[in-house]
Amino acid sequence: MQIHTEDRVVLTVMRDRDDYRKVGTMLSFGVWGRWQSLAFSFLVFAMLTSLLAEQIVGAITLGVVGLGALVLFLTGAARALRALPDWAFAPTTFTVSAEGVQMESPAARRAASWASLQYARKLSVAYVFAGPGQTPIALPRRQLTTEDEAALDAVLDRYRDRLGDPSAVFSTTPAAG
Structure with missing residues (x-):
């Protein structure tokens, strides 16, 4: 979906x-x-x-x-x-919206509001969202189409000012690596 x-x-x-x-x-x-x-x-x-x-x-x-x-x-x-269990390979849905970032799979559901995030970064292999003391939410880019990435970049640009840390790092330019 x-x-x-x-x-x-x-x-x-x-x-x-x-x-x-x-x-x-x-x-x-x-x-x-x-x-x-x-x-x-x-x-x-x-x-x-x-x-x-x-x-x-x-x-x-x-x-x-x-x-x-x-x-x-x-x-x-x-x-x-x-040693990863079978559920680790189940479909995982990521939602990026005005509320923040949410990840949902059959085994777990995690959500992070924009205010709780320190950074949102587009790396060469994934989009990564994390805050202090949080395990990062990573959305792998391998299966994303150009249209998916363009839409995601647009939404991230729209909400960049909502990141919790005023000195937060936000980038939709892929980092090397």
């Missing part, structure tokens, strides 16, 4: 594992990516320092720890994707 009006867009999508993987990667990089990058940079710096100080055992140990952490991270994410 796709409904486009001047002040409301209703879109129904069916997610797949690839949607969860791509959106999850984008969202986790935004939250944890900085800390992971900092930790990785520290490991590389410590490895190089150990090598320069001719402490081969320390450099090898740090390399093994870094590689092990990377393998655990990647296998854990893949295992989590394989």
Whole structure:
């Protein structure tokens, strides 16, 4: 069901594992990516320092720890994707209107008013709506038509001034990534 009006867009999508993987990667990089990058940079710096100080055992140990952490991270994410229940792939309806953003599936219903949202952003893989302390609502773009995206962009532009944070980020220009 796709409904486009001047002040409301209703879109129904069916997610797949690839949607969860791509959106999850984008969202986790935004939250944890900085800390992971900092930790990785520290490991590389410590490895190089150990090598320069001719402490081969320390450099090898740090390399093994870094590689092990990377393998655990990647296998854990893949295992989590394989463990998704059937309801995670059921049709999910997203409504963007004057009240805010609503997501409804057979397993859950979430709604966020514009005032509770800190940002609404169009990423390369999804539209993301989030506020402080909230789990983001992510609408995957993979199944959206050009008409769907144009209607959604128009509604988002219409309600951009209702975002709760005065310094809120709003963008309908896709971010790199």
